[in-house]
Amino acid sequence: MRAYAIDEFGKPGSVRDLPTPEPNEGQVLIKVTAAGLNAFDVAVINGNAKEYLEHRFPLIPGNDVSGVVDALGPGVTEPSVGSEVFGSQGKQFQGGGTIAEYVTAVADTVAPKPSTLDHAEAAAIPTAGLTALNLVDRIGPKRDDLLLVLGATGGVGSFLVPLATARGARVVAVTRTEYADYARTLGATDLIDYTAGHPADLLRTIAPTGIHALVDLVGDADLVMSLADQVSAEGWAVSCAGGVNDALLEKFGLQGGQVHGGGLDRLLYLTNELQNLHKPSIRTYPLADAADALAEQATRHVRGKLVITVD
Template sequence: MRAVIYDAYAADNSRLKLGEVPDPKVGPGQVLVEVRAAGVNPVDWKLMAGGLDAMMDVWFPVVPGWDVAGVVRAVGPDTPEFSPGDEVMSYARKDVVRAGTFAQYVAVPASAAAHKPPALDWHQAGGLPLAGMTALRSLDRLEVAAGDTLLLHGASGGVGSAALQIGRDRGARVIGTASEPNHDYLRALGAEPVTYGEGLVERVRKLVPEGVTAVADFVGGQVETTLAVLAEGGRHVSVADNSVERRGGHWIWVRPDGAKLAELAGLAERGVLTVEVAGSFPLEEVGAAFDLSRSGHARGKLVITP
């Protein structure tokens, strides 16, 4: 099958290439998915640069990609949850970094898959799993509920926009940081936008003099700002900065979980959650997608479409 691979770590796209790799085997409890769309996440190019080498085993050559939406073409033994022809999505991270989703086919554990909701098209479904589940896990860890004032650092990105929508559905007041061109987008989703950068503490305190009750950092490097605007007894998490654990917060690392993904699918079906797609790229242009992701200026999700 056709797939994008890299055969060594690289901080740029120099090791990326399009090639032929063996078709995936489908073991017990697995499903073979024909990929229709695969979301791009910052972790994809950070992995390629060796950023997680101390944490995860890597077997070269690597097919990057952890998100997928597609059609089940085969199931392994004892996999009653799915049948060929089912439309599914998955956060398909495995214990060893090797066989990812930027390919024509990928085998994923049935426990990590969920049925694609009809409310989402292929591009949206392909971009939802990791971002949506990170947002959901963050808000679950924060125990966000009605009456909370929730601050989101990086509210216009894929994770931030999902957290914004989930937080609003739970009855929270949501304040989101973003560049000014994205303020109308945040308002349309139900948040109060503030510009990030110098003066952010003062801008948030002007909106919420008593301080916010919960903060989710989807950018990194925001601990001091978070603590400066957090009300007494407030909670905070980060997906990008493990130093929060030394400052009373929690570092979020989402797990593959089909049941949680199905929960997100239910929110999409209720009209609570949608996915902004910033762009789609064929396998030949994964490098361009990585460049745009690295820039930090993509609003919503980027997807690969084999």
């Protein structure tokens, strides 16, 4: 099969021929149609996860997938061969990823692909969408609660903003000027251009009485610290990127902390909730240009989601 792989951390990879994997017990083999990219894929390539995850070389990155079941491993009876599925590959190591023509995935970490989604849309959802859902559920926003979202127009933000506004919250999106219109289409009611001044100063103008929750999707702990005093008493500070810690919560008397993805059993619930909401912007790259797609992901200025398509 053709796959994008690297041979060592931090070095450029290439699209090459590699053996097609065989599904082990509890796994399915998927013929990949689309592979969604996430910030974590860049972290894996750079070796940032090597201290706590096993990595196998040549390392094929990628976790999110949409495609067609090609074969079943021992002990698996469903999904059936030939069915369209989406989800995450679910293995307990990095290296057998989705940026390839075929990938093995744990059967319990994929779900039937809804007919209302094409493969690129489906592949964009699992990690970013579930992370967004978990963040919104953790905060539990009510009507007119004001949320400040750092990184509102990125992958997770493109799901979180519509999910939060659908529950009645108002969102202040921290983003770049060129993404302002996109942020509004997602549902943001106010915007802060972080290149035009310090967000803490600009937020005081927009929300002089404070905000209900601070949502960090970029991992800038210093920026989070500078904004935390504008969160109302017993309000929320949450992050999926390491920008919130226990010391900050204690100092400002806030609830929250780190929130991650997972909960793949909630994929179909999530897709139902997203059905009538604005979809994220998706830019696709062919497998042959996987290196370019990963390079764009590494800029940390992606609008919406990047997806690699496989013919």
